[in-house]
Amino acid sequence: MERIIKGFTLQKYVPLRRFGADVKHNPLLPMKIIRTTQSRLSQVDFANLGFGSGLADHAFYAEFADGSWDEGRIEPYGPLKQGLALHALHYGQAVFEGQKAYRQADGGIAIFRPLDNAKRLNRSGERMMIPALPERLFIDGLDALIAVDQEWVPRGANQSLYLRPFLFGSSEFITARPSEEYTFGIVTSPSGELYTKPVRVKVERHFTRATSGGVGFAKAAGNYGGAFLATREAVQQGYQQVLWTDHHNHDYFEEAGTMNVAFVVRETLITPALSDRILAGLTRDSILTLCREWGIAVEERPIAVAEIVDAAKAGELNEAFGMGTAAVVSPIEAFGMDDELHQVPVPEDGIAVRVRAALADIRYGRAEDRHGWMHRVAL
Numbered sequence: 001m002e003r004i005i006k007g008f009t010l011q012k013y014v015p016l017r018r019f020g021a022d023v024k025h026n027p028l029l030p031m032k033i034i035r036t037t038q039s040r041l042s043q044v045d046f047a048n049l050g051f052g053s054g055l056a057d058h059a060f061y062a063e064f065a066d067g068s069w070d071e072g073r074i075e076p077y078g079p080l081k082q083g084l085a086l087h088a089l090h091y092g093q094a095v096f097e098g099q100k101a102y103r104q105a106d107g108g109i110a111i112f113r114p115l116d117n118a119k120r121l122n123r124s125g126e127r128m129m130i131p132a133l134p135e136r137l138f139i140d141g142l143d144a145l146i147a148v149d150q151e152w153v154p155r156g157a158n159q160s161l162y163l164r165p166f167l168f169g170s171s172e173f174i175t176a177r178p179s180e181e182y183t184f185g186i187v188t189s190p191s192g193e194l195y196t197k198p199v200r201v202k203v204e205r206h207f208t209r210a211t212s213g214g215v216g217f218a219k220a221a222g223n224y225g226g227a228f229l230a231t232r233e234a235v236q237q238g239y240q241q242v243l244w245t246d247h248h249n250h251d252y253f254e255e256a257g258t259m260n261v262a263f264v265v266r267e268t269l270i271t272p273a274l275s276d277r278i279l280a281g282l283t284r285d286s287i288l289t290l291c292r293e294w295g296i297a298v299e300e301r302p303i304a305v306a307e308i309v310d311a312a313k314a315g316e317l318n319e320a321f322g323m324g325t326a327a328v329v330s331p332i333e334a335f336g337m338d339d340e341l342h343q344v345p346v347p348e349d350g351i352a353v354r355v356r357a358a359l360a361d362i363r364y365g366r367a368e369d370r371h372g373w374m375h376r377v378a379l
């Protein structure tokens, strides 16, 4: 079957109607799998996993050329074959995703909301003029790669296999026009429990992460390179992270580093409304869903820096935290602005702690998956 997406003909892949926890999906399309003869697994210290400390043995690749994607292949992780005119290096047509696979209580493996990551990768790609990747190829690639490297999925508490799907222009020419060929890759990395220590953040009022009409909503590679300098300066000033503000006058909060941000003012959870400057995080969406179900008042709206400073001064700011795949929630213990440091409580029974525990129970298969968020990998 052929179908047309945004002017590109995509062959062979028929999107599945539904991915739920128990839905057996179609068998994999013939995919070439070359296994390594020199596994690095025995070198991994699973008792002391950092984040992104080492890559698993294999990688998934698929190539787009002449208007269609191939069926994909798995090979030992290794160097690319392209030369230095590799398009993405010059013009930044590169987008990525970040998600995790979790070892289940029964020994199986499940991925959290992978179809939503596939859709977001294509929203990012659309903005960067990268042809759509069939969702089926995204899911099958993840499934097959995780099955091959299943021993890399850690078994320890709060550990997981971090998954990094990415899509980039892979033609070799140096004229400033869109690439003709594209490569989809997936690499994975075992990851430990990420720092849950509360962080001190700087309200960033000079640098801007994203502008209206720009690419802030996309997980586009250059957004992150563009943020390193601001983060470095914040770290040099004694902070761990930046709280991004809007591009007009830096009066409204946008995100916390590479995470979405939420505040609890009195009993209400507030978070900036999505816009083309804000990445639509799946952690954010899942947390808002759980909070609404628990009867917590949730507001998605513009949040003035002054409003939060006033709430902090009045003792009404009860929590602040970042939300993202890597750390799930990252509590903020203080935010600095104009040489003033505002303390934020980090309650042990707060919303951040509750949602972290609830999400962990769903992800590790200890609680019922009522939302159909988990996708079980066929091993």
Ligand SMILES: *Cc1c(COP(=O)(O)O)cnc(C)c1O
Binding pocket: 098, 219, 255, 257, 258, 259, 260, 279, 280, 281, 282, 283, 284, 323, 324, 325, 326
């Ligand atoms: C990836 C990302 C997030 C969080 O998204 P999740 O789907 O929750 O991991 C938030 N903000 C930015 C800028 C990001 O890149």
